Amino acid sequence: MDDLIVKVISKIIIPFMQVFGIFVIMHGHLSPGGGFAGGSILGASLILLTLAFGLKEAKRKMPHTISKIVETGAILLIVSLGLFGILSGYNFLTNGEAGFHLGRTGEIISAGFIPIATLAIGLKVGSTLITLFHTIIEED
């Protein structure tokens, strides 16, 4: 697809989609939404980039090697957060007693490791969606 209107409009709209996705991810423990919803918005913005500018340009912006590293690194981050609870003498995925900063209710930096786990889930969902789409439309 090589359409000027689609290219210009998606060049305007993609940064706002990504900012909204990051907003939904970072407010996952305070407001509706969370890791899966924000991550799928991020993945949808990258899919829009692929549809508007073609597979070669999108592969230059988001190569397969980087999305593979992000995907596996995010799940390793969640597992290591859980192991931190075991190392300090409590159960797997212990939050407050294991020494995470709980903060005040209603602020961004609060609720222990929940924002970090939500961020990891969002990165994993977004990179999984873009990897799936690139794998499907690739010419073999």
Add this chain to the structure above:
Amino acid sequence: MIVFNVLLIVLLIVCAIAVERTKDLLSALIIFGAYSAIMALLWLLLNAPDIAMTEAAVGAGVTTILFVGVLSKTRRNED
């Protein structure tokens, strides 16, 4: 408000039956996207905004695009 709810549910049922009846698979995909959009609105009316957000992003957006990508590899018509 009840009238709006009933209207949305009737549209949902019509969309679900039309997806199953349509022979052209691309048209069926577009109707399926409309089904997901109506479903997202219904989740919002049922006081579940996080599910509505996920349904609007995944159901109406990404699933439709993935199905179109698969459809471009195969035939467009059923039977």
